[in-house]
Amino acid sequence: MRLFDTARRSVVDVKLDDHVGMYVCGITPYDATHLGHAxxxxxxxxxxxxxxxxxxxxxxxxxYTDVDxxxxxxxxxxxxxxxxxxEREIARFTADMSALGARPAAYxxxxxxxxxxxxxxxxTLFESGHAYTSGDRIYFDVSTFPEFGKLSGYSADRMAELAAERGGTPGDPRQRNPLDFVLWQASTDGEPAWPSPFGPGRPGWHIECSAMGHTALGETIDIHGGGGDLVFPHHECEIAQSEAxxxxxxxxxxxHTGLVGYQGHKMSKSLGNLVFISDLRTRIxxxxxxxxxxxxxxRSEWEWFDDEAMAAQRDLQELAGAASRTPAVDGEAGLVAEVRGALDNDLDAPAARDALLGAAAAIRRGGAGPALSDELCAAALLCGIDLRSTTMGEGPP
Incomplete structure (x- = not known):
């Protein structure tokens, strides 16, 4: 399998042991699952x-980042x-992921x-000289990690720009360096606080995933993922503190995955134009x-248009109709191999989808062999789509 590795900035052969540990940054559960999450x-x-x-x-x-x-x-x-x-939003997220047929997380x-x-x-970061106290906060000192920025490849100026946009405080005079980031902070009135040797407070965002990932998968994760907006600062900061x-x-x-827009605009909570999965799956x-x-x-940045929903419903009906045309038989021809090849080619889901729809069209025309409908089901199932299911959203096939 070949995938684009953000750190290497190229598509590479993914060489893995029999057991693979994958960490994907999850949701902050304060709103419903939207199309970008899906x-x-x-x-x-x-x-x-x-x-x-x-x-x-x-x-x-x-x-789940349930405090930040x-x-x-x-x-x-x-x-x-x-x-x-x-708790409410985690339950909704879980229901949405199950309906979409996503494999459940092990942890x-x-x-x-x-x-x-x-x-x-x-x-540990304190003891090794990578952290310092300033005011009511503890910061990671990026000057102690010379490779800071190696994942994104961004300049210091670009990182400072993005930090300001994405929750950082590059202009805070308490920081030694504009790119230093919070590890621990005093809680304000009404916020939760936990005891610590540094005083009561709560963690910064980035240390959360470093701790959770290490507890579950150890020092080195095989595949680490998330949306492209997490490359900096979140994943860059994760690397610095974990590797230090x-x-x-x-x-x-x-x-990393690309960001999703909506009909010519950025999809965001502030604009009120999020497409929620819980709503969408009541329609299709x-x-x-x-x-x-x-x-x-x-990896592409793309926009969702409302007419895609019904077009996809029609495509699904086409696939399901083709899958039911001939009896199931053993064996496979070339379709499953074609879908496998597409997924192995930097997860080319559009090519895999085209192969599925092309096979359905061949069955409809009557020019396909008797084994193709069964192979269509197998190829679709590899993509998480159970064509022989009769119930919407049964869970992961």
């Missing part, structure tokens, strides 16, 4: 399905406890249940959502 998590689901098809065993870890600078103000705005908000650690591991890591502690690469391969079969997302390459 595009990201179903892309990694395709990777997992193909790796399993090759013969690997995959352990997927996907976290996003969920706390949202809970306060709604007038409810932040953990009650998290779903929550930040609030991993505080002890974070405190231990921060203590362990002296080993945080990940063998870094795989969840399998059609998968099929629609397969039309877009996982």
């Amino acid at each position: 595009a990201t998590y179903l892309a990694y689901d395709l990777v997992i399905r193909r790796l399993e098809d090759i013969g690997h065993t995959v352990t997927l870890v996907r976290n 600078d996003s969920i706390l103000p949202k809970a306060a705005e709604l007038g409810e406890h932040y953990l009650a908000l998290a 779903e650690p929550r930040a609030t249940q991993s505080i002890e591991a974070m405190v231990t890591m921060i203590g 502690i362990h002296g080993a690469p945080l990940a063998r391969y870094w795989v 079969d969840p399998r059609a959502i998968r099929l629609a997302l397969m039309a877009h390459h996982y």
Whole structure:
């Protein structure tokens, strides 16, 4: 299998042992699962399905960031406890992922249940000279990690720009360096606080994933993923603090997905134009959502248009109709191999989708052999679409 490795900036042969550990950054559970989430998590689901098809065993870890600078103000705005908000949105996310047929994660650690591991890591960073106290915060000192920026390849100026846009505070005078980032901070009134050797408070965002990933998968993760907006600062900071502690690469391969827009605009909570999966799957079969997302390459930035929903529903009906035309038979011809080849080619889901639809068209024309409908089902199932299911959203086939 070949995938684009962000760190190497090229498509590379992915060389893995029989058992593969995969960490994909999960949601901050303060709002519903939207189309961008689905595009990201179903892309990694395709990777997992193909790796399993090759013969690997995959352990997927996907976290919940249930305490950070996003969920706390949202809970306060709604007038409810932040953990009650998290619990409700985690349940909705789980239902959406199940309906979409995503492989369930083996571990779903929550930040609030991993505080002890974070405190231990921060203590180690202090002892090794990588952290310092300033005011009521503890920072990671990026000057002690000369490779900071190696994942993104960005200049210091570009990283400072993005830090300001994505939750960092490059202009804060408490920081020695504009790119230093928070490991621990004092909680303000109404915020949760945990005891620590550094005083009561709560963790910074980046240390959360370093602690949760290490607890579940050890020092080096085989494949680490997430949306492309996490390359910097989140994953860059993860690398710095984790590798400063362990002296080993945080990940063998870094795989990121492109961002999704909506009908000519950025899809965002502030614009109120998010397409929620829980709404979309009341209108079309969840399998059609998968099929629609397969039309877009996982690394590309693309826009969703509302007419894609019904077009995908029609395509699903075409596939399901073709799959039911002839009786199931043993054996496979070239379609499964074609889909495998597409997925192995940097997860070319659009090519795999085209192969499925092409086979369905051949069956409809009557020019296909008797084994093709069974092979169509096998090839679609490799992509997470069960054409012989009669119930919408039965869960992972």
